[in-house]
Structure formats: C-alpha cells, structure tokens
Amino acid sequence: MAALLATGLLPRPARAAGDAACDPAQVRDGVADVLGPRAARNCRRKLHGQRSERGHGIDELRFRDVDAGHARHHVAGQRRVALREGPGAERRKRRRRALARRWTELRPTLRGVGGACGAPDRRERAEGGTVPEPLIVFESNVRFVNWHRNVQVEVARLYDAWNRWSDRSRPTTRRWEPGLRALSRIVQHAEADGKRVRALGGAWSLSEAAVTRDYMVNTKPLNYVDVGLKPENVDPAYAGNPEYLVFTQCGTSVLELNRILERRGLALPTSGASNGQTFCGAFSTGTHGAANMVGSMQDYVAGLHVVGEGGRDYWVEPASRPVVSRKFCETLGTELRRDDRLFNALLVSFGSFGLIHAALFMAVPIYLLERHVRPYSYDRVRPSLSTLDVSGLDLPDGRGLPFHYEVVLNPYARRDRQGAYVRFMYQRPYSALPAAPTTTDTRVIMRPSDDVLSVIGAIGDVAPALLPYAVEELLEREFEPQDGELGTPAQAFGSTTLRGSVVSTELGVPLLHAENAVEAVLAVANDFPFAGLAAVRYVRASAALLAFTHHEPFTCTIELPAAGSQRALEAYDRIWNELERRNVPYTLHWGQILKNDPAHFRRAYGTRLDAWLAARRAFLTPAGRRTFSNDLLERAGLAS
Ligand SMILES: Cc1cc2nc3c(=O)[nH]c(=O)nc-3n(C[C@H](O)[C@H](O)[C@H](O)COP(=O)(O)OP(=O)(O)OC[C@H]3O[C@@H](n4cnc5c(N)ncnc54)[C@H](O)[C@@H]3O)c2cc1C
Structure with a gap:
C-alpha cells in the first residue's frame, strides 16, 4: 500500500x-475531512x-x-x-x-x-449478505478551478468517490459496487447537512454547470467498464447486438473508452474534438462532434443508472426502446424505471436529477476516418452552410456529404480570399494501419488546431485593431492542408494539453438558418473585433429534451472560442442580440458561456422545457430538486 x-x-x-x-468533529461515518x-x-x-x-x-x-x-x-x-x-x-x-x-x-x-454518529459499518444486502461501507474522502474549503480557468469557486467539500471499501480493499467481483455506495452515501450526507450536491466530470465545462458552493463530487476514479452484455441481461425485445452494448461507470474518460473499445474492435459512434471529458460529463451537457448523420454523444446512450434522493438508485431507460432485463437490474440491486420522458430529460440534465453512477451505450464496429483539410474563400463555402450541399467544393468523393464536415472561419478575412478552412473526414472500412489500434497514442492524426477551443488561447492580449491579423496568422499556421490521412476515431480525436485562458459560447441553430446566423457572427466581429473565430459543425437532431442540438432535421452548431477577455464576453452579448434582431432561433451549449436570462431558455426550448421540468418534478420532491440544483439552474429558471 x-x-x-x-x-x-x-x-x-x-x-x-x-x-x-x-478534531473528531471533522470525522463522521468513518469519513475524514481534510483541512x-x-x-x-x-x-x-x-x-x-x-x-x-x-x-x-x-x-x-x-x-x-x-x-x-x-x-x-x-x-x-x-x-x-x-x-x-x-x-x-x-x-x-x-x-x-x-x-x-x-x-x-x-x-x-x-x-x-x-x-457514535449512528452510522452502521455494514449494510444489509438485498439478497441477505451485508455490504461493507464504501471509502469516502473529502477535502474542505477547496478552491475549484475548471480546465480553462474561467470558473473559480470556493467549495465547502470536494468528495472523491472510489471503487474501494472503507478498509481500502477493492472487491474482486461487482467492482463497481463501492463507487455506487459511495455516491449514495454522499447524497445522504448532503441531505443530512441541508447542502446541494453536484457531480464533477473532467471539469472541462466553461459554464458553471458542474459547480455548487456546497458539495462537489470528483467522479473520475469511477472508471469501471464492461463491454458486451450477456443475453440474460438484455430485454428480449432489444433488437440490437448485445455485444456492442457497453456499461461504463460515470467517471470513465473518452480517452479511456477509446482505448478500451479499440482493443475490442469497436468505437464510439461520435465524440467531441478531443477526449478529456468523462463520458457522463460529456453527454450531460450535450457534447457533440461533426458526425452529421450520427448526432451528439447522448444520442447513443441506451440507459442510465442514477442515484437520486435519499441515495436511492434507479435504472432509467426509454419505455419505447427497452434494453436491459429484470435480471440486469437485480444484479445492480436497482429499481427499473421505463419512461421516455424521464429518460430524455435525464440525458442532458447537467447533474440536475442526481449523481449518475453509470451509463449503457451502443458502440459501433471500428472504422477508419480519412481526413482532409482544405482552405477556401468564404464565398465558396457559403452555399453549403444552410444546405449541406458540398457540390461546389470539389471534394474527393464528389457531391456526397462527408461523414464529418466542419468549416472553421476567420471572421476578419475578405470574403473572396482564403479564410474558410474546411475539415472533412470520410468514414472508411477498418483495416489494420501501420500502428496497431492499441497504440493510439503514438499515431495520432489529430492536429493541435482540431480543438479550436484550445488553440485560440494562443492569441492572448492583442489590441483590437490588430486582431484580424492575429487571427489570420493563427489560422494559416494551424490549418495546414491535409489530404487523406487515415486513422481510427481515437487517433482522429485525440488529447489536448493546451490550456490557455479561453472563453467560448456555442450556438445551435436550425440548418435553414445557418447562413444567416454565420452572417450575424461576421457582422458583429467586423463591427466589434474580438480575439476569436467561428467553427461550424452539423449534427442530426437530438431527442434529449434540453439538447442544444434539438433543431430538426439538423442542428448547425457555431462555436465561438476566444481568448478570455471582457471584450469577448461583450462580443457574445452582441452576437446573441444580433441573432434576435434577425429572428434566428438559437440554443446555447450548456457546457459553454450561457445567457443570464430565463426568458432565453424558455424561448429556446418551449414545450421541451416544460416536459423537462415536469419530468424532474415527477422524479424529485421539492427537497430533492433543491439538493440537485445550483446557481446556473436558478439563473436559467430550471431549479424549481
Ligand atoms: C478543450 C475543450 C474541448 C471541447 N470540445 C468540445 C467539442 O468538440 N464539442 C462539444 O460539444 N463540447 C466541447 N467542449 C465542451 C465539453 O465537452 C463539455 O462542457 C462537457 O460537458 C465537459 O465534460 P466533463 O467531463 O469535463 O464534465 P464537467 O464539465 O465536469 O461537467 C459537465 C456537466 O456534467 C455533469 N456531470 C458530470 N458527471 C456527472 C455524473 N456522474 N452525474 C451527473 N452529472 C454529471 C456536471 O454536474 C456538469 O453539469 C470542449 C471543452 C473543452 C475544455
């Protein structure tokens, strides 16, 4: 040890x-508070x-x-x-x-x-045995700082949840069980202390989605993964292949999943541009990539295991697409809830229904991505923005829309000059590459610029008059042409270690409004230059009630990463106002900078928001809704 x-x-x-x-007062239920x-x-x-x-x-x-x-x-x-x-x-x-x-x-x-506090050291297990107490560690009065350092908060307690019992042993079977029990106990602690509690994933959100000043839970040690479900664990009505079903605890990172799946000849259907998020943290805000026919990460989740009020846990899956059997729920020792509305509300709920212990998702057979980067003028790509008609771009596969289609725009470039970088990838059948799939780290075809959010910090403090030149230089340097390099999804969407002071907001607009929305961004940027750029991607509409990618049939996402400054935040305000002036309906990524205006969320989600609130009220009592709320929820009018 x-x-x-x-x-x-x-x-x-x-x-x-x-x-x-x-100070024995700092110790309760065998849990030591570190000061x-x-x-x-x-x-x-x-x-x-x-x-x-x-x-x-x-x-x-x-x-x-x-x-x-x-x-x-x-x-x-x-x-x-x-x-x-x-x-x-x-x-x-x-x-x-x-x-x-x-x-x-x-x-x-x-x-x-x-x-002495009355906590039993062991609990009765449903089938008759006893369950030991989980290891729970927390530290008090911690300053939490997110990945890009734009969110900083004093937290009363930061808990760590582990797959270990209180004697620090790890079970040899049911290896997820201590983690589940730990989440349950943490919820009970919060309730007993009248505190709010929120799960933390990779801390990559630039909004305050993951934050409360009361109790936060670091879920990253909970990274148990099981690939493939036995037939007896699958509902007879399930039409898919049980071997592609993956059970993952909440803290498993996208990087870890990529590595595990590749070894099994499988892959995630889609992910964001890089891989530091936890799986649950990623889908909880609606993280997406540019796989336009696939959707966002929450769209391939099949079921969720959530720890709610009183520390009680539930398996939630859609009634219209049942996946797991009663036996599966008995093994987890959980209550089955089949409910479409609850499931679609829980998918993108940024920690507001409880602590999600695990998710079940559908992987796909591994494939390759053939990657290209080409510079164009804005005038040349513009016709594709609201149509996804790429016939004017002279792409290698002709008129067909590539699997991944993304346009990164320099807002300050002349429209008839190079300033639109099109990054596109074709999906190809898998065949062994020079480097085996297990060595994903050594053959990464991703470029630093793939994660536009990370590179933009390089601009730093530049006088507004010089910003157009700084952005142009950055894009020319980072977006070197690329022509047909092959890699697995893990190699295409690899790691980033860049961490500048960055802010970002991301718009979701219906496909038909995409060109108008991009024009609004360009108009504001030219009127009020800020150190940022625009990255345009497309995804199929999501069924999750509060997915910012819910616009049918495709949502165009416009990400606006910028060097962190007050000026960038003011530019976002102006862009939102300009969209409203032009009557462009838009939503905002929950993991990025949001509007401080409940009316915006009501306009953006309409009846979907009512359904989400109703599902939450049916699942949680008023006390439970308070426990699992935070300032962001209150500001968005979603807390009650
Ligand atoms: C460098 C970088 C690149 C990015 N690229 C993309 C991109 O390509 N596409 C995109 O869409 N977004 C992107 N984002 C945004 C990012 O994917 C989202 O903000 C995502 O939610 C972060 O995941 P996380 O694991 O860090 O979760 P956190 O930021 O820690 O948490 C996100 C939310 O999930 C909740 N949560 C986490 N775990 C649980 C759990 N176990 N139970 C209940 N709730 C939970 C938290 O409470 C919080 O509300 C990027 C962000 C960064 C910093």
Whole structure:
C-alpha cells in the first residue's frame, strides 16, 4: 500500500486521519475531512491530473505512455508521470511507512466516531449478505478551478468517490459496487447537512454547470467498464447486438473508452474534438462532434443508472426502446424505471436529477476516418452552410456529404480570399494501419488546431485593431492542408494539453438558418473585433429534451472560442442580440458561456422545457430538486 500511496494512486489517509484526530468533529461515518490550504492546493493539482515534484516528494520526473492506471492521470494527456527514486527516497519511504502505521492505529478510532454518529459499518444486502461501507474522502474549503480557468469557486467539500471499501480493499467481483455506495452515501450526507450536491466530470465545462458552493463530487476514479452484455441481461425485445452494448461507470474518460473499445474492435459512434471529458460529463451537457448523420454523444446512450434522493438508485431507460432485463437490474440491486420522458430529460440534465453512477451505450464496429483539410474563400463555402450541399467544393468523393464536415472561419478575412478552412473526414472500412489500434497514442492524426477551443488561447492580449491579423496568422499556421490521412476515431480525436485562458459560447441553430446566423457572427466581429473565430459543425437532431442540438432535421452548431477577455464576453452579448434582431432561433451549449436570462431558455426550448421540468418534478420532491440544483439552474429558471 505504501507504494500506492507514493504514486498517488490512493488518497493520503495518514493526513486525513491526522487532521481528523485533532478534531473528531471533522470525522463522521468513518469519513475524514481534510483541512488546510495545503490540502486544497494538492486537491487542485489532482483535479487537473497534474502532479508536482514538491508535493509528492518525487525525485525525478520522466514520462512514459499510459498503459494502465488511474483515471486522474489521463486528463493530463497521453502521457503520465512515472517516478524514479532519487537520493532522499529511503528517508521518505520510512516516513510514509510511519504514517501508514499511524493510520492503521487510528482507523479503529475513526470507526468509533462514525459509530457514535449512528452510522452502521455494514449494510444489509438485498439478497441477505451485508455490504461493507464504501471509502469516502473529502477535502474542505477547496478552491475549484475548471480546465480553462474561467470558473473559480470556493467549495465547502470536494468528495472523491472510489471503487474501494472503507478498509481500502477493492472487491474482486461487482467492482463497481463501492463507487455506487459511495455516491449514495454522499447524497445522504448532503441531505443530512441541508447542502446541494453536484457531480464533477473532467471539469472541462466553461459554464458553471458542474459547480455548487456546497458539495462537489470528483467522479473520475469511477472508471469501471464492461463491454458486451450477456443475453440474460438484455430485454428480449432489444433488437440490437448485445455485444456492442457497453456499461461504463460515470467517471470513465473518452480517452479511456477509446482505448478500451479499440482493443475490442469497436468505437464510439461520435465524440467531441478531443477526449478529456468523462463520458457522463460529456453527454450531460450535450457534447457533440461533426458526425452529421450520427448526432451528439447522448444520442447513443441506451440507459442510465442514477442515484437520486435519499441515495436511492434507479435504472432509467426509454419505455419505447427497452434494453436491459429484470435480471440486469437485480444484479445492480436497482429499481427499473421505463419512461421516455424521464429518460430524455435525464440525458442532458447537467447533474440536475442526481449523481449518475453509470451509463449503457451502443458502440459501433471500428472504422477508419480519412481526413482532409482544405482552405477556401468564404464565398465558396457559403452555399453549403444552410444546405449541406458540398457540390461546389470539389471534394474527393464528389457531391456526397462527408461523414464529418466542419468549416472553421476567420471572421476578419475578405470574403473572396482564403479564410474558410474546411475539415472533412470520410468514414472508411477498418483495416489494420501501420500502428496497431492499441497504440493510439503514438499515431495520432489529430492536429493541435482540431480543438479550436484550445488553440485560440494562443492569441492572448492583442489590441483590437490588430486582431484580424492575429487571427489570420493563427489560422494559416494551424490549418495546414491535409489530404487523406487515415486513422481510427481515437487517433482522429485525440488529447489536448493546451490550456490557455479561453472563453467560448456555442450556438445551435436550425440548418435553414445557418447562413444567416454565420452572417450575424461576421457582422458583429467586423463591427466589434474580438480575439476569436467561428467553427461550424452539423449534427442530426437530438431527442434529449434540453439538447442544444434539438433543431430538426439538423442542428448547425457555431462555436465561438476566444481568448478570455471582457471584450469577448461583450462580443457574445452582441452576437446573441444580433441573432434576435434577425429572428434566428438559437440554443446555447450548456457546457459553454450561457445567457443570464430565463426568458432565453424558455424561448429556446418551449414545450421541451416544460416536459423537462415536469419530468424532474415527477422524479424529485421539492427537497430533492433543491439538493440537485445550483446557481446556473436558478439563473436559467430550471431549479424549481
Ligand atoms: C478543450 C475543450 C474541448 C471541447 N470540445 C468540445 C467539442 O468538440 N464539442 C462539444 O460539444 N463540447 C466541447 N467542449 C465542451 C465539453 O465537452 C463539455 O462542457 C462537457 O460537458 C465537459 O465534460 P466533463 O467531463 O469535463 O464534465 P464537467 O464539465 O465536469 O461537467 C459537465 C456537466 O456534467 C455533469 N456531470 C458530470 N458527471 C456527472 C455524473 N456522474 N452525474 C451527473 N452529472 C454529471 C456536471 O454536474 C456538469 O453539469 C470542449 C471543452 C473543452 C475544455
């Protein structure tokens, strides 16, 4: 265990116990509250998957490819830190062993305190046995900072949920169970303390979707994945192939899923441009890519396992498309709810129905993407914007719309000059590439510019008059032409480690209005230059009630990443106003900068919003709705 502690694979119990021993009031139900600024600093580092030499007594840092290990390392990109011992290692090992001994001595005391609070150490299992208590660790008064540092909040408690029991052991079967129990206990803690609670995924949202000042839950250690369901776990009416059904706990990252699926000859049907989100975090805000015939990430989710009020858990799936059998729910020990409205409300609900423990989704057989990048003038791509008719672009496969179609626009370029970069990918049958699919990290065909949100931070502070030139230089540098490079989805949508100070808002408009919406963006940018660009993508309409990609038959998404500044935020305001002036209906990505106006959300979602509110009211009591709400929900008029 000391070795695990040293590498950070386990939280540091000695510190938790030490602090707790000073003040037994900080210990409840066998859970130690870690106090102090140093704990908060460490916590921040861990959240971003970063590790520092000082904080962990590491002597030398070097990097190697990830081959296994802990979810927290994955967000740092494709590499993880490996440790090599240096001169002070022996002394530090002795100290760690002493701390571990102290923890062993203290553990009975902590149990005693928990017991005194009336918490049973073991729970009755439905089938007669007992369930041990899960390991729960939290740190108090933590400053939470999101990936792009535009959201910063003091949080009363940041919990870690683990697939470990309170004695730190891991079950050999039902490996997801401690994590499920931990989420349930955390909800009970929040309710007992009258606090709100919210799950945190990869912390990639630029909105406050994941944030509450009360209790937040780091779900990333919950990364159990099972590929393929046994026939007895599938409803007889299910028409699909059970071998393609994937059960994943909420904290599994898109990167981890890509790696696991590729080894099995499978792939995600679509994802965002890069892979640092957790699976549940991604679909909870409606994350999408540019696979225009597929839809967004929530559109291939088949069922959800959610921990709601009182810590009770439910399996939710659509009544019109049942997937799992009663036996599956018995194994999970959960209650089955088949309900189309509830399912479609829960899919994109940004943590507002409870803590989602796991999801079941449909993977597809692995395929290849043939990738091209070509520069055009705006005048040349313009006819395709509201029609998806690409016949004027002279693409390799002729008139056919590529599987992935995306236009990145320099808003300041002359319309008849190069300033529209079309990135398109054809779906091709899978055949072995020079590098095997398991080595996804070594053969990534993604370019840094693929994640427009990440590269835009490079512009930084530039005087408004110079912005058109800065954007032009950036795009010319980043969007080098590419012609037919092949890769798997994991290779095409790889990792980003770029983290500038960036803001972004993303519009969703019906296909027919796409050209008018782009014109609105260009008009504002030229009138009021800001350090940003526009990335236009298309997806099939989503059935999720609050999906910002719900516009039929296709939603055109226009992402507007910009270097973080007050000027960019003002530009967004002007763009929203201009869209309203032009009567362009639009929605906004829940994971990006949002309007502070409940009337906007009512206009944008209409009866879908009523259905979402009704589903939430049917699922949660008023107290439950308060527990699972936050400031964003209140500002959007969705909390009650
Ligand atoms: C570099 C970068 C690139 C991006 N690229 C794209 C893109 O290509 N396409 C796109 O659409 N978006 C993109 N985004 C936006 C991003 O995909 C979304 O904001 C996404 O929701 C972030 O996922 P996350 O795992 O980081 O979740 P978080 O940001 O941590 O959380 C998102 C929401 O999910 C909820 N949540 C998380 N886990 C759970 C759970 N277990 N139970 C209940 N609720 C939960 C949170 O409470 C929160 O409301 C990008 C963002 C960044 C920073």
